[in-house]
Amino acid sequence: MTTIPKKTSESKTTATKKVVRRGAPKGTNRASNAGRQKATFESEVKSALELAKKERKLQVEFSATLFLDILTDLTMPEPDTNRFKTLSGVLNDNRDKYPTMAAFLGWLRRDTSGELEKMYHEVMEANIQLMHDERFRVAYDIEHDIMMTERNGTFTPEWNKLFVQRGKVIIDALEWSLTRLAPAKYGNNLKVETTIEASTETLKLLAQDGAARRAAAFEAAERLAKELYERQSDKFKDA
Structure with missing residues:
Protein backbone atom coordinates (compact mmCIF):
# COMPACT_ATOMS: atom_id res chain seq x y z
CA MET A 1 0.00 0.00 0.00
CA THR A 2 1.43 3.19 -1.13
CA THR A 3 1.25 6.02 1.32
CA ILE A 4 0.50 9.36 -0.26
CA PRO A 5 2.13 12.08 1.71
CA LYS A 6 -0.12 14.87 2.87
CA LYS A 7 0.25 18.21 1.25
CA THR A 8 1.89 20.59 3.54
CA SER A 9 0.66 24.15 3.71
CA GLU A 10 2.75 26.70 1.95
CA SER A 11 5.11 28.42 4.24
CA LYS A 12 4.23 32.00 4.91
CA THR A 13 6.78 34.47 3.83
CA THR A 14 7.73 36.96 6.47
CA ALA A 15 7.90 40.49 5.11
CA THR A 16 10.83 42.43 6.28
CA LYS A 17 9.72 45.67 7.82
CA LYS A 18 11.76 48.71 7.10
CA VAL A 19 12.64 50.54 10.26
CA VAL A 20 12.71 54.27 9.82
CA ARG A 21 15.12 55.95 12.14
CA ARG A 22 14.33 59.46 13.13
CA GLY A 23 16.89 62.05 13.82
CA ALA A 24 20.11 62.76 12.02
CA PRO A 25 20.75 61.04 8.68
CA LYS A 26 22.86 57.93 8.60
CA GLY A 27 26.48 58.76 9.00
CA THR A 28 25.79 62.17 10.58
CA ASN A 29 27.08 63.04 13.98
CA ARG A 30 24.21 64.38 16.12
CA ALA A 31 26.55 66.40 18.29
CA SER A 32 28.04 68.27 15.33
CA ASN A 33 24.54 68.92 13.89
CA ALA A 34 23.37 70.43 17.18
CA GLY A 35 26.51 72.53 17.29
CA ARG A 36 25.81 73.97 13.85
CA GLN A 37 22.21 74.78 14.83
CA LYS A 38 23.43 76.52 17.98
CA ALA A 39 25.98 78.55 16.04
CA THR A 40 23.31 79.61 13.51
CA PHE A 41 20.96 80.69 16.30
CA GLU A 42 23.70 82.65 18.05
CA SER A 43 24.62 84.46 14.82
CA GLU A 44 20.96 85.41 14.25
CA VAL A 45 20.68 86.70 17.82
CA LYS A 46 23.89 88.69 17.41
CA SER A 47 22.67 90.28 14.18
CA ALA A 48 19.31 91.16 15.75
CA LEU A 49 21.03 92.74 18.76
CA GLU A 50 23.33 94.83 16.54
CA LEU A 51 20.33 96.06 14.55
CA ALA A 52 18.46 96.88 17.77
CA LYS A 53 21.46 98.82 19.08
CA LYS A 54 21.55 100.92 15.91
CA GLU A 55 17.82 101.67 16.18
CA ARG A 56 18.17 102.42 19.90
CA LYS A 57 21.05 104.80 19.15
CA LEU A 58 18.88 106.66 16.65
CA GLN A 59 16.03 106.92 19.15
CA VAL A 60 18.07 108.09 22.14
CA GLU A 61 20.65 110.47 20.65
CA PHE A 62 19.39 114.05 20.39
CA SER A 63 19.57 115.91 17.10
CA ALA A 64 18.52 119.55 16.81
CA THR A 65 17.69 119.11 13.13
CA LEU A 66 15.57 116.05 13.89
CA PHE A 67 13.78 117.89 16.70
CA LEU A 68 12.93 120.84 14.42
CA ASP A 69 11.73 118.45 11.70
CA ILE A 70 9.31 116.87 14.17
CA LEU A 71 7.97 120.28 15.22
CA THR A 72 7.58 121.28 11.57
CA ASP A 73 5.54 118.15 10.84
CA LEU A 74 3.36 118.91 13.86
CA THR A 75 2.55 122.41 12.63
CA MET A 76 1.57 121.26 9.12
CA PRO A 77 -1.97 119.83 8.88
CA GLU A 78 -2.88 116.68 7.00
CA PRO A 79 -2.75 117.34 3.23
CA ASP A 80 -6.05 115.59 2.50
CA THR A 81 -8.25 116.62 5.43
CA TYR A 120 7.20 122.22 21.84
CA HIS A 121 4.51 124.05 23.85
CA GLU A 122 4.38 126.81 21.23
CA VAL A 123 3.61 124.19 18.60
CA MET A 124 0.98 122.61 20.84
CA GLU A 125 -0.63 126.04 21.28
CA ALA A 126 -0.93 126.24 17.51
CA ASN A 127 -2.51 122.77 17.47
CA ILE A 128 -5.00 123.87 20.13
CA GLN A 129 -6.02 126.74 17.87
CA LEU A 130 -6.43 124.23 15.03
CA MET A 131 -8.71 122.15 17.28
CA HIS A 132 -10.79 125.23 17.96
CA ASP A 133 -11.10 125.98 14.24
CA GLU A 134 -11.84 122.33 13.43
CA ARG A 135 -14.97 122.43 15.60
CA PHE A 136 -16.50 125.14 13.43
CA ARG A 137 -15.41 123.44 10.21
CA VAL A 138 -17.21 120.24 11.20
CA ALA A 139 -20.25 122.13 12.48
CA TYR A 140 -20.63 124.11 9.25
CA ASP A 141 -20.06 121.11 6.96
CA ILE A 142 -23.58 120.56 5.61
CA GLU A 143 -22.61 118.99 2.30
CA HIS A 144 -23.72 115.48 3.31
CA ASP A 145 -26.52 116.34 5.74
CA ILE A 146 -29.14 115.41 3.15
CA MET A 147 -28.96 112.20 1.11
CA MET A 148 -31.17 111.02 -1.75
CA THR A 149 -32.86 107.65 -1.24
CA GLU A 150 -34.55 105.68 -4.01
CA ARG A 151 -37.98 104.27 -3.20
CA ASN A 152 -40.18 102.73 -5.89
CA GLY A 153 -38.17 104.42 -8.58
CA THR A 154 -38.45 107.85 -6.98
CA PHE A 155 -35.58 109.68 -5.26
CA THR A 156 -36.57 111.44 -2.07
CA PRO A 157 -34.35 113.54 0.19
CA GLU A 158 -33.74 112.20 3.68
CA TRP A 159 -31.84 113.39 6.71
CA ASN A 160 -28.40 111.72 6.92
CA LYS A 161 -28.46 110.90 10.60
CA LEU A 162 -25.20 108.91 10.58
CA PHE A 163 -23.22 111.80 9.09
CA VAL A 164 -24.70 114.31 11.53
CA GLN A 165 -24.08 112.01 14.50
CA ARG A 166 -20.49 111.46 13.40
CA GLY A 167 -19.96 115.21 13.27
CA LYS A 168 -21.34 115.52 16.79
CA VAL A 169 -18.89 112.87 18.04
CA ILE A 170 -15.97 114.76 16.47
CA ILE A 171 -17.05 118.08 17.99
CA ASP A 172 -17.51 116.50 21.44
CA ALA A 173 -14.04 114.93 21.24
CA LEU A 174 -12.46 118.23 20.24
CA GLU A 175 -14.24 120.12 23.00
CA TRP A 176 -13.15 117.53 25.57
CA SER A 177 -9.53 117.88 24.42
CA LEU A 178 -9.69 121.68 24.51
CA THR A 179 -11.06 121.76 28.06
CA ARG A 180 -8.18 119.51 29.19
CA LEU A 181 -5.34 121.07 27.21
CA ALA A 182 -6.39 124.71 27.74
CA PRO A 183 -8.86 124.82 30.65
CA ALA A 184 -8.18 128.49 31.39
CA LYS A 185 -9.22 129.47 27.86
CA TYR A 186 -11.77 126.85 26.79
CA GLY A 187 -12.92 125.37 30.10
CA ASN A 188 -16.50 125.53 31.30
CA ASN A 189 -15.58 127.02 34.68
CA LEU A 190 -13.42 130.08 34.13
CA LYS A 191 -11.55 131.45 37.13
CA VAL A 192 -10.68 135.12 37.49
CA GLU A 193 -7.92 135.95 39.94
CA THR A 194 -7.26 139.51 41.09
CA THR A 195 -4.30 140.67 43.12
CA ILE A 196 -4.58 143.86 45.21
CA GLU A 197 -1.49 145.39 46.78
CA ALA A 198 -2.24 147.61 49.80
CA SER A 199 -0.52 148.72 52.97
CA THR A 200 -1.61 147.74 56.46
CA GLU A 201 -3.15 151.16 57.10
CA THR A 202 -5.15 150.97 53.89
CA LEU A 203 -6.46 147.53 54.82
CA LYS A 204 -7.53 148.84 58.25
CA LEU A 205 -9.39 151.76 56.66
CA LEU A 206 -11.11 149.39 54.22
CA ALA A 207 -12.15 147.15 57.10
CA GLN A 208 -13.53 150.10 59.09
CA ASP A 209 -15.38 151.42 56.06
CA GLY A 210 -16.85 147.98 55.41
CA ALA A 211 -17.99 147.65 59.01
CA ALA A 212 -19.61 151.11 58.92
CA ARG A 213 -21.40 150.28 55.68
CA ARG A 214 -22.70 147.00 57.09
CA ALA A 215 -23.97 148.78 60.23
CA ALA A 216 -25.71 151.48 58.16
CA ALA A 217 -27.34 148.85 55.96
CA PHE A 218 -28.56 146.95 59.02
CA GLU A 219 -30.08 150.12 60.51
CA ALA A 220 -31.79 151.00 57.21
CA ALA A 221 -33.26 147.50 56.97
CA GLU A 222 -34.47 147.69 60.56
CA ARG A 223 -36.22 151.04 59.93
CA LEU A 224 -37.86 149.71 56.77
CA ALA A 225 -39.13 146.64 58.59
CA LYS A 226 -40.57 148.85 61.38
CA GLU A 227 -42.34 151.11 58.85
CA LEU A 228 -43.86 148.11 57.08
CA TYR A 229 -45.09 146.71 60.39
CA GLU A 230 -46.71 150.02 61.36
CA ARG A 231 -48.46 150.34 57.97
CA GLN A 232 -49.79 146.82 58.25
CA SER A 233 -51.08 147.52 61.77
CA ASP A 234 -52.88 150.69 60.60
CA LYS A 235 -54.67 148.70 57.89
CA PHE A 236 -55.97 146.21 60.44
CA LYS A 237 -57.19 149.06 62.67
CA ASP A 238 -59.12 150.76 59.85
CA ALA A 239 -60.73 147.45 58.91
Whole structure:
Protein backbone atom coordinates (compact mmCIF):
# COMPACT_ATOMS: atom_id res chain seq x y z
CA MET A 1 0.00 0.00 0.00
CA THR A 2 1.43 3.19 -1.13
CA THR A 3 1.25 6.02 1.32
CA ILE A 4 0.50 9.36 -0.26
CA PRO A 5 2.13 12.08 1.71
CA LYS A 6 -0.12 14.87 2.87
CA LYS A 7 0.25 18.21 1.25
CA THR A 8 1.89 20.59 3.54
CA SER A 9 0.66 24.15 3.71
CA GLU A 10 2.75 26.70 1.95
CA SER A 11 5.11 28.42 4.24
CA LYS A 12 4.23 32.00 4.91
CA THR A 13 6.78 34.47 3.83
CA THR A 14 7.73 36.96 6.47
CA ALA A 15 7.90 40.49 5.11
CA THR A 16 10.83 42.43 6.28
CA LYS A 17 9.72 45.67 7.82
CA LYS A 18 11.76 48.71 7.10
CA VAL A 19 12.64 50.54 10.26
CA VAL A 20 12.71 54.27 9.82
CA ARG A 21 15.12 55.95 12.14
CA ARG A 22 14.33 59.46 13.13
CA GLY A 23 16.89 62.05 13.82
CA ALA A 24 20.11 62.76 12.02
CA PRO A 25 20.75 61.04 8.68
CA LYS A 26 22.86 57.93 8.60
CA GLY A 27 26.48 58.76 9.00
CA THR A 28 25.79 62.17 10.58
CA ASN A 29 27.08 63.04 13.98
CA ARG A 30 24.21 64.38 16.12
CA ALA A 31 26.55 66.40 18.29
CA SER A 32 28.04 68.27 15.33
CA ASN A 33 24.54 68.92 13.89
CA ALA A 34 23.37 70.43 17.18
CA GLY A 35 26.51 72.53 17.29
CA ARG A 36 25.81 73.97 13.85
CA GLN A 37 22.21 74.78 14.83
CA LYS A 38 23.43 76.52 17.98
CA ALA A 39 25.98 78.55 16.04
CA THR A 40 23.31 79.61 13.51
CA PHE A 41 20.96 80.69 16.30
CA GLU A 42 23.70 82.65 18.05
CA SER A 43 24.62 84.46 14.82
CA GLU A 44 20.96 85.41 14.25
CA VAL A 45 20.68 86.70 17.82
CA LYS A 46 23.89 88.69 17.41
CA SER A 47 22.67 90.28 14.18
CA ALA A 48 19.31 91.16 15.75
CA LEU A 49 21.03 92.74 18.76
CA GLU A 50 23.33 94.83 16.54
CA LEU A 51 20.33 96.06 14.55
CA ALA A 52 18.46 96.88 17.77
CA LYS A 53 21.46 98.82 19.08
CA LYS A 54 21.55 100.92 15.91
CA GLU A 55 17.82 101.67 16.18
CA ARG A 56 18.17 102.42 19.90
CA LYS A 57 21.05 104.80 19.15
CA LEU A 58 18.88 106.66 16.65
CA GLN A 59 16.03 106.92 19.15
CA VAL A 60 18.07 108.09 22.14
CA GLU A 61 20.65 110.47 20.65
CA PHE A 62 19.39 114.05 20.39
CA SER A 63 19.57 115.91 17.10
CA ALA A 64 18.52 119.55 16.81
CA THR A 65 17.69 119.11 13.13
CA LEU A 66 15.57 116.05 13.89
CA PHE A 67 13.78 117.89 16.70
CA LEU A 68 12.93 120.84 14.42
CA ASP A 69 11.73 118.45 11.70
CA ILE A 70 9.31 116.87 14.17
CA LEU A 71 7.97 120.28 15.22
CA THR A 72 7.58 121.28 11.57
CA ASP A 73 5.54 118.15 10.84
CA LEU A 74 3.36 118.91 13.86
CA THR A 75 2.55 122.41 12.63
CA MET A 76 1.57 121.26 9.12
CA PRO A 77 -1.97 119.83 8.88
CA GLU A 78 -2.88 116.68 7.00
CA PRO A 79 -2.75 117.34 3.23
CA ASP A 80 -6.05 115.59 2.50
CA THR A 81 -8.25 116.62 5.43
CA ASN A 82 -6.45 119.77 6.74
CA ARG A 83 -6.79 118.34 10.23
CA PHE A 84 -4.16 118.86 12.90
CA LYS A 85 -1.57 116.17 13.63
CA THR A 86 -0.70 114.51 16.91
CA LEU A 87 2.77 113.80 18.25
CA SER A 88 2.23 110.05 18.30
CA GLY A 89 0.92 110.14 14.73
CA VAL A 90 3.96 112.04 13.45
CA LEU A 91 6.43 109.74 15.22
CA ASN A 92 4.69 106.54 14.15
CA ASP A 93 4.42 107.62 10.51
CA ASN A 94 8.19 108.19 10.33
CA ARG A 95 9.61 105.34 12.39
CA ASP A 96 12.62 104.97 10.11
CA LYS A 97 14.07 108.37 11.11
CA TYR A 98 12.07 109.73 14.07
CA PRO A 99 12.51 108.59 17.70
CA THR A 100 9.90 106.87 19.78
CA MET A 101 7.52 108.78 22.04
CA ALA A 102 9.55 107.84 25.12
CA ALA A 103 12.80 109.06 23.53
CA PHE A 104 11.23 112.36 22.43
CA LEU A 105 9.84 113.03 25.90
CA GLY A 106 13.26 112.14 27.28
CA TRP A 107 14.76 114.93 25.18
CA LEU A 108 12.39 117.42 26.78
CA ARG A 109 13.05 116.08 30.26
CA ARG A 110 16.86 116.19 29.98
CA ASP A 111 16.93 119.76 28.60
CA THR A 112 17.74 121.90 31.64
CA SER A 113 17.53 125.16 29.67
CA GLY A 114 13.83 124.66 28.97
CA GLU A 115 14.16 125.81 25.35
CA LEU A 116 13.01 122.51 23.84
CA GLU A 117 9.93 122.36 26.03
CA LYS A 118 9.14 126.00 25.25
CA MET A 119 9.30 125.36 21.50
CA TYR A 120 7.20 122.22 21.84
CA HIS A 121 4.51 124.05 23.85
CA GLU A 122 4.38 126.81 21.23
CA VAL A 123 3.61 124.19 18.60
CA MET A 124 0.98 122.61 20.84
CA GLU A 125 -0.63 126.04 21.28
CA ALA A 126 -0.93 126.24 17.51
CA ASN A 127 -2.51 122.77 17.47
CA ILE A 128 -5.00 123.87 20.13
CA GLN A 129 -6.02 126.74 17.87
CA LEU A 130 -6.43 124.23 15.03
CA MET A 131 -8.71 122.15 17.28
CA HIS A 132 -10.79 125.23 17.96
CA ASP A 133 -11.10 125.98 14.24
CA GLU A 134 -11.84 122.33 13.43
CA ARG A 135 -14.97 122.43 15.60
CA PHE A 136 -16.50 125.14 13.43
CA ARG A 137 -15.41 123.44 10.21
CA VAL A 138 -17.21 120.24 11.20
CA ALA A 139 -20.25 122.13 12.48
CA TYR A 140 -20.63 124.11 9.25
CA ASP A 141 -20.06 121.11 6.96
CA ILE A 142 -23.58 120.56 5.61
CA GLU A 143 -22.61 118.99 2.30
CA HIS A 144 -23.72 115.48 3.31
CA ASP A 145 -26.52 116.34 5.74
CA ILE A 146 -29.14 115.41 3.15
CA MET A 147 -28.96 112.20 1.11
CA MET A 148 -31.17 111.02 -1.75
CA THR A 149 -32.86 107.65 -1.24
CA GLU A 150 -34.55 105.68 -4.01
CA ARG A 151 -37.98 104.27 -3.20
CA ASN A 152 -40.18 102.73 -5.89
CA GLY A 153 -38.17 104.42 -8.58
CA THR A 154 -38.45 107.85 -6.98
CA PHE A 155 -35.58 109.68 -5.26
CA THR A 156 -36.57 111.44 -2.07
CA PRO A 157 -34.35 113.54 0.19
CA GLU A 158 -33.74 112.20 3.68
CA TRP A 159 -31.84 113.39 6.71
CA ASN A 160 -28.40 111.72 6.92
CA LYS A 161 -28.46 110.90 10.60
CA LEU A 162 -25.20 108.91 10.58
CA PHE A 163 -23.22 111.80 9.09
CA VAL A 164 -24.70 114.31 11.53
CA GLN A 165 -24.08 112.01 14.50
CA ARG A 166 -20.49 111.46 13.40
CA GLY A 167 -19.96 115.21 13.27
CA LYS A 168 -21.34 115.52 16.79
CA VAL A 169 -18.89 112.87 18.04
CA ILE A 170 -15.97 114.76 16.47
CA ILE A 171 -17.05 118.08 17.99
CA ASP A 172 -17.51 116.50 21.44
CA ALA A 173 -14.04 114.93 21.24
CA LEU A 174 -12.46 118.23 20.24
CA GLU A 175 -14.24 120.12 23.00
CA TRP A 176 -13.15 117.53 25.57
CA SER A 177 -9.53 117.88 24.42
CA LEU A 178 -9.69 121.68 24.51
CA THR A 179 -11.06 121.76 28.06
CA ARG A 180 -8.18 119.51 29.19
CA LEU A 181 -5.34 121.07 27.21
CA ALA A 182 -6.39 124.71 27.74
CA PRO A 183 -8.86 124.82 30.65
CA ALA A 184 -8.18 128.49 31.39
CA LYS A 185 -9.22 129.47 27.86
CA TYR A 186 -11.77 126.85 26.79
CA GLY A 187 -12.92 125.37 30.10
CA ASN A 188 -16.50 125.53 31.30
CA ASN A 189 -15.58 127.02 34.68
CA LEU A 190 -13.42 130.08 34.13
CA LYS A 191 -11.55 131.45 37.13
CA VAL A 192 -10.68 135.12 37.49
CA GLU A 193 -7.92 135.95 39.94
CA THR A 194 -7.26 139.51 41.09
CA THR A 195 -4.30 140.67 43.12
CA ILE A 196 -4.58 143.86 45.21
CA GLU A 197 -1.49 145.39 46.78
CA ALA A 198 -2.24 147.61 49.80
CA SER A 199 -0.52 148.72 52.97
CA THR A 200 -1.61 147.74 56.46
CA GLU A 201 -3.15 151.16 57.10
CA THR A 202 -5.15 150.97 53.89
CA LEU A 203 -6.46 147.53 54.82
CA LYS A 204 -7.53 148.84 58.25
CA LEU A 205 -9.39 151.76 56.66
CA LEU A 206 -11.11 149.39 54.22
CA ALA A 207 -12.15 147.15 57.10
CA GLN A 208 -13.53 150.10 59.09
CA ASP A 209 -15.38 151.42 56.06
CA GLY A 210 -16.85 147.98 55.41
CA ALA A 211 -17.99 147.65 59.01
CA ALA A 212 -19.61 151.11 58.92
CA ARG A 213 -21.40 150.28 55.68
CA ARG A 214 -22.70 147.00 57.09
CA ALA A 215 -23.97 148.78 60.23
CA ALA A 216 -25.71 151.48 58.16
CA ALA A 217 -27.34 148.85 55.96
CA PHE A 218 -28.56 146.95 59.02
CA GLU A 219 -30.08 150.12 60.51
CA ALA A 220 -31.79 151.00 57.21
CA ALA A 221 -33.26 147.50 56.97
CA GLU A 222 -34.47 147.69 60.56
CA ARG A 223 -36.22 151.04 59.93
CA LEU A 224 -37.86 149.71 56.77
CA ALA A 225 -39.13 146.64 58.59
CA LYS A 226 -40.57 148.85 61.38
CA GLU A 227 -42.34 151.11 58.85
CA LEU A 228 -43.86 148.11 57.08
CA TYR A 229 -45.09 146.71 60.39
CA GLU A 230 -46.71 150.02 61.36
CA ARG A 231 -48.46 150.34 57.97
CA GLN A 232 -49.79 146.82 58.25
CA SER A 233 -51.08 147.52 61.77
CA ASP A 234 -52.88 150.69 60.60
CA LYS A 235 -54.67 148.70 57.89
CA PHE A 236 -55.97 146.21 60.44
CA LYS A 237 -57.19 149.06 62.67
CA ASP A 238 -59.12 150.76 59.85
CA ALA A 239 -60.73 147.45 58.91
